[in-house]
Amino acid sequence: MAKLINRVESRFFSIAENVALSRVMVAAVAAPLDLLLSQLDEIKVAVSEAVSNAIIHGYEGRADELVGLAIEHWEDRLTIRIKDNGVGIQNIAEAMEPNFSSCGDRMGLGFAFMNSFMDKLEVFSEIGKGTEVILTKMLQEETTESNKG
Numbered sequence: 001m002a003k004l005i006n007r008v009e010s011r012f013f014s015i016a017e018n019v020a021l022s023r024v025m026v027a028a029v030a031a032p033l034d035l036l037l038s039q040l041d042e043i044k045v046a047v048s049e050a051v052s053n054a055i056i057h058g059y060e061g062r063a064d065e066l067v068g069l070a071i072e073h074w075e076d077r078l079t080i081r082i083k084d085n086g087v088g089i090q091n092i093a094e095a096m097e098p099n100f101s102s103c104g105d106r107m108g109l110g111f112a113f114m115n116s117f118m119d120k121l122e123v124f125s126e127i128g129k130g131t132e133v134i135l136t137k138m139l140q141e142e143t144t145e146s147n148k149g
Helices: 017-030 037-058 110-117
Strands: 004-013 066-074 077-084 120-126 130-138
Touching: 004 017, 017 037, 017 066, 017 077, 037 066, 037 077, 037 110, 037 130, 110 120
Parallel strands: none
Antiparallel strands: 004 066, 066 077, 077 130, 120 130
16 A cells, blocks of 8 residues: 655635645645656646636635645655535536536536546535545656666
């Protein structure tokens, strides 16, 4: 079983400014890892989308609610959990379809971005109780003497 190296957890108000905060937090934890800059950017975009969804859809724009963010660096992966206690998702499969949005002025690509940028995307939701999105990025195994050419 993989060892947990680091865990950072925060809760913040459901306001747009905190989308940027979530990006900075995940970047700070992920920066020392063996990731390409493009991978780091993709992780930040996926986190931005998940936090934005919690604010816009989960809390329907109410600014006085809390969004939870937990970032875990395991030996073999980076796991990011975004949780809200909002309205929940009626139909997760439908919500994950590209171009689906419950808001007419949105493009509906948030889950598509999360799914394409991360190695694993899990979404758990209950109507009236909220949603948890779990994003996982697998980490490269360190090169050992035995597999060097």
